[in-house]
Amino acid sequence: MSSEEPLLSMEDVEVHFEESTGLFDFRSEPDVVRAVDGVSLDVFEQDVVALVGESGCGKTTLGKTAIGLQRPTGGSVSYRGQDIWNARDGRGDVEIPFGDIRRSLQIIHQDPGSSLNPNRRVMKILEVPLKRWQSQMSAGDRRREVLSMLQEVGMSPPEDYAGRYPHQLSGGEKQRVALVRALLMDPDLILADEAISALDVSLRVEMMDLMLDLQKRYDTSFLFISHDLSNARYFAAHAGGRIGVMYLGQLVEVGPAEQIINDPQHPYTKVLRWATPDLNPGSGGGEPPVRKIDIPDPKNPPSGCRFHTRCPEARETCTKQIPPEYTYDELHTVQCFREDDTHEYWSSQQLEDTDAELFKAADD
Numbered sequence: 001m002s003s004e005e006p007l008l009s010m011e012d013v014e015v016h017f018e019e020s021t022g023l024f025d026f027r028s029e030p031d032v033v034r035a036v037d038g039v040s041l042d043v044f045e046q047d048v049v050a051l052v053g054e055s056g057c058g059k060t061t062l063g064k065t066a067i068g069l070q071r072p073t074g075g076s077v078s079y080r081g082q083d084i085w086n087a088r089d090g091r092g093d094v095e096i097p098f099g100d101i102r103r104s105l106q107i108i109h110q111d112p113g114s115s116l117n118p119n120r121r122v123m124k125i126l127e128v129p130l131k132r133w134q135s136q137m138s139a140g141d142r143r144r145e146v147l148s149m150l151q152e153v154g155m156s157p158p159e160d161y162a163g164r165y166p167h168q169l170s171g172g173e174k175q176r177v178a179l180v181r182a183l184l185m186d187p188d189l190i191l192a193d194e195a196i197s198a199l200d201v202s203l204r205v206e207m208m209d210l211m212l213d214l215q216k217r218y219d220t221s222f223l224f225i226s227h228d229l230s231n232a233r234y235f236a237a238h239a240g241g242r243i244g245v246m247y248l249g250q251l252v253e254v255g256p257a258e259q260i261i262n263d264p265q266h267p268y269t270k271v272l273r274w275a276t277p278d279l280n281p282g283s284g285g286g287e288p289p290v291r292k293i294d295i296p297d298p299k300n301p302p303s304g305c306r307f308h309t310r311c312p313e314a315r316e317t318c319t320k321q322i323p324p325e326y327t328y329d330e331l332h333t334v335q336c337f338r339e340d341d342t343h344e345y346w347s348s349q350q351l352e353d354t355d356a357e358l359f360k361a362a363d364d
């Protein structure tokens with residue numbers, strides 16, 4: 001996989017949002033939210049990468065940046081070797097037009113209802129992408145194509161569903177319509193942003209199975225965003241894909257799904273696994289493997305390794321130096337000094353347990 005040219009390549013991507021200062025806000029400089037900071041990631045053809053991390057760690061921002069919906073403030077994003085924003089701005093030799101890139105990179109959201117026009121029937125909604133991207137298709141062929149896709153995602157009889165309005169569909173059915181709409185664009189990659197989170201627990205696996213099936217059938221890559229490590233594992237492992245763990249705007253560990261679950265290297269990945277009951281059946285409570293519970297503010301992230309304020313393994317070095325990306329195994333990288341046996345980290349002073357008293361009190 002790694003020898004191919006990536007479908008999508010993000011290099012040292014940074015997305016900083018300036019928070020506008022209000023009328024009565026006399027700060028000279030606006031606050032800057034470092035939503036994504038220095039992330040590099042390649043996604044290949046028919047590849048699956050599941051991004052996980054706590055709320056606010058930058059998953060959506062990174063996903064939107066990957067598919068050209070969010071302009072990065074630093075670094076670059078390329079599709080098949082073409083810089084997306086150079087294509088957008090007409091800079092340099094543009095080999096792939098921005099419109100083609102955007103068509104190839106689709107998104108399905110957590111709340112599909114909000115992206116489906118409430119005043120249009122399903123057939124009309126799904127004809128739009130075909131009219132736009134396959135304008136030579138006859139009206140009859142278009143209808144047949146829509147009906148066959150509805151059938152394929154289990155919406156049967158398709159004629160019935162095609163005649164409904166979005167409000168006449170369940171959450172799972174709306175998500176299927178959103179998936180069909182994305183697939184009708186003939187995409188190379190679909191960003192599924194918390195696409196199963198709003199569904200009933202009983203329907204989540206069914207929806208993931210459907211996406212996995214379509215991923216294989218249509219040779220599509222998926223960037224699957226979830227705050228739930230167990231779902232990320234299910235999705236990535238079934239497709240032979242990777243899990244990427246984000247913390248405060250950074251990608252701290254990326255690797256094959258089962259390796260991330262069974263042999264996590266980054267202390268934060270271990271915290272996520274600890275906090276996921278399905279993956280940690282024996283824990284039965286106890287102390288989380290962190291020194292401090294509070295998540296730092298992305299406007300003012302900690303110096304050095306961003307996880308050092310909570311990391312149980314943190315030493316003085318971690319407060320001052322930013323860990324580089326170490327290769328633990330093929331396709332498995334980790335940003336933690338502990339990967340380097342000879343690093344000065346090992347001889348520096350261990351940081352104290354800041355919340356030890358708190359955990360003790362909670363246990364009593």
Ligand SMILES: Nc1ncnc2c1ncn2[C@@H]1O[C@H](COP(=O)(O)OP(=O)(O)OP(=O)(O)O)[C@@H](O)[C@H]1O
Nearest residue numbers: 017033035054055056057058059060061062227298
């Ligand atoms: N347009 C924006 N302007 C300012 N700040 C933003 C903007 N979009 C996102 N942020 C901030 O960037 C950080 C990352 O947000 P993002 O939505 O990417 O995280 P997330 O991991 O997807 O979280 P969630 O799962 O809660 O959606 C957060 O602190 C968020 O408040």
